Amino acid sequence: MKRRRNLGSPTGRIALIHALAHIELNAIDLGWDIVARFSGEGLPQAFFDDWVGVAVEEAEHFALLEARLAALGAAYGDLPAHDGLWEAAASTAHDLLARLAVVPLVLEARGLDVTPAMMRRLERAGDLESAAILERLYRDEIGHVAVGARWFAEICRARGLDPAPTFRDLVSRHFTGALKPPFNHAAREAAGMPEAFYAAPADGG
Ligand SMILES: [Fe+2]
């Protein structure tokens, strides 16, 4: 799934939009999963309001991409899709802090890193409609990372944990990939995600 798609061809653009629609569909489920799974932990109402808001936006994202696929003569379900996001949900189902570290703060933050280049490639290919949808998603996803960062900080404080080392420890235990640059520092900062979370230690280790 990692091969670089040729966005100059309709087939390549359909493959990209289909892959993004699959991510958004999983994101809807992840939004509701965090609401339901951690409902017994005495969290404040604002926690649930935030994640319901995220789930609603993820549904809007899926609908936008589904409509774009239809305009390109395709439909969600036409192509195979990977299960990585749901595997992340399963591997962090036991602990809210692990879920927040891996889903919004690794996977959604990664979306912020890669989306601007995708938008530029779509624009170069002349697909301004798809680029405009990605722009909308990108703005909303900064908000989703912000929700993740806010609650990660809040729960660390409640548990008396130091956020940055806690984040790195949870990621090393529950995320199989690596945190890879280039990072979109501006978007991550706009989301309130401290650079200490993801910057490599000074010794490179
Ligand atoms: Fe989304």
Ligand SMILES: [Fe+2]
């Ligand atoms: Fe999101």
